[in-house]
Amino acid sequence: EVQLVESGGGLVQPGGSLRLSCAASGFTFSGHAMTWVRQAPGKGLEWVSTISGNADNTYYAESAKGRFTISRDNSKRTLYLQMNSLRAEDTALYYCAKDFRLGHDYWGQGTLVTVSS
Amino acid sequence: QSALTQPPSASGSPGQSVTISCTGTSSDIGTYNYVSWYQQHPGKVPKLMISEVTKRPSGVPDRFSGSKSGNTASLTVSGLQGEDEADYYCSSYAGGRVVFGGGTKLTVL
Numbered sequence: 676e677v678q679l680v681e682s683g684g685g686l687v688q689p690g691g692s693l694r695l696s697c698a699a700s701g702f703t704f705s706g707h708a709m710t711w712v713r714q715a716p717g718k719g720l721e722w723v724s725t726i727s728g729n730a731d732n733t734y735y736a737e738s739a740k741g742r743f744t745i746s747r748d749n750s751k752r753t754l755y756l757q758m759n760s761l762r763a764e765d766t767a768l769y770y771c772a773k774d775f776r777l778g779h780d781y782w783g784q785g786t787l788v789t790v791s792s
Numbered sequence: 793q794s795a796l797t798q799p800p801s802a803s804g805s806p807g808q809s810v811t812i813s814c815t816g817t818s819s820d821i822g823t824y825n826y827v828s829w830y831q832q833h834p835g836k837v838p839k840l841m842i843s844e845v846t847k848r849p850s851g852v853p854d855r856f857s858g859s860k861s862g863n864t865a866s867l868t869v870s871g872l873q874g875e876d877e878a879d880y881y882c883s884s885y886a887g888g889r890v891v892f893g894g895g896t897k898l899t900v901l
Contacts, residue, residue, distance in 0.1 A: 710890070712838075720830070720838065720881050722890040734888050770837070776885040778828030778843035785837070 677701035677781045679771050684786030691761050691790070697754040697771030697783055705729065705749040708775040711756050713767035714785075721767075724756065725775045734775075738764075761790045795820065795891035796882055803899040804872045812896045814865045814882030822863040826885035829858055829867045832895075833878045841880075842867060874900050 683695040697709070711723040724745040725734045733745050744757040754771050766789050772779035797815040804810035814821070814829075821827055829842040840849055842858035845865065855870045865884070869876055877900045882893040 712892075719895040720832075720883070720892045722883070722892060725890070736889065775890065776824075776826045778826070778840050778883070779830075779838075780840050780843070780849055782837045782839075 677773065679773065679781055679783035681769065681771050681783045681786035684769060684788045686789045686791065687761055688792050689762060689790055692757070692759045693761065693788060695756040695758065695769055695771075695786055695788070699752045699754065699771075699773075702773070702781075704747075704752040707773055709747060709754045710772045710775055710779060711745065711754075712770045712772050712779070712782075713765075713788075714770070715764075715767040718767075723769070726754070727775075758788070761788075763790050766790050795886070796884060796893035798880075798882060798893035798896045800894070801897045801899065803901055804869075805901045806872050806874065808872050809868060809870045810872060810898065811866050811868045812880055812882075812898070814867070814884075814893050816863050816865070816884055816886075816891070818863060820863075820884040820886035820891055821860060821865050824885045824887070825860070827858065827860055827865040828883045829856075829865075830881045830883070831876075831878045832881065838881065869898070872900050876900055 678700045680698045710725040726745045742760045746755045768785040770785045773781040827845045830838040832838045845860045
C-alpha cells in the first residue's frame with residue numbers, strides 16, 4: 676500500500692524558515708518524480724515544486740523560485756521542501772504527491788504551514 | 793488568477809450528466825496530452841479521477857470520462873450520484889511545470 680506522510684509544518688513568523696518532509700512507502704521511491712502541491716485555506720490547488728526520481732532535475736513555480744528548495748534522499752525514501760523567506764501568502768496545507776506529468780495518483784494527508792506574526 | 797479556467801460551479805440532478813470545462817492555452821492543454829482531473833470532498837485529500845486526458849485509474853467508476861479539444865479539456869460525470877458532490881480540479885503539464893484550474897464545485901440537486 677502506497678503511503679505518503681508529511682511532517683514539519685507549523686506556525687512561523689514572516690521571513691522565517693521551515694523544512695517539510697514526506698516519508699514514502701509502498702512503491703519504488705527512486706523510480707518516481709515527487710511533487711509538492713499546496714492549498715491555501717478555502718482556496719484551490721497550486722503546484723509548488725517537483726523533483727525527478729534521481730534528483731537530477733528540479734522544477735519550481737514562480738512563487739517558489741529563489742525561496743524554496745526541493746530535495747530528496749532516496750536511501751531514506753524521503754522528500755523535502757526547504758522554505759525560506761516565508762510570507763503570509765505561503766500559508767497553506769502542503770501536500771506531497773507522487774509523480775509529475777502523468778498526474779498525481781497518490782497524495783499525503785498534508786502538513787499545515789501558517790505564516791503569521 | 794489560475795492558469796486554467798474552470799466554471800466556479802456546476803450542478804445536475806441524480807441520474808443526469810454534467811460536463812465541466814477546463815480552458816487553457818497552446819502552452820499547456822493545447823500542446824500536451826497530460827491533463828488530469830481531481831475530486832476533492834470537503835476536508836479530504838484530492839483524488840485522481842482522470843489522467844492523460846482520458847485514462848481512469850483503477851477504482852474510478854466508468855461514469856467519469858475525460859476529453860480534450862484544442863485548448864479545452866472536459867470532465868463528464870454521467871449518472872450523477874450524491875457522492876459525486878465535490879470540488880473538481882483540472883490540471884495540465886505545461887513544459888517543466890504543472891498548472892491547475894481554480895476548481896468547480898459540483899452540486900447534486
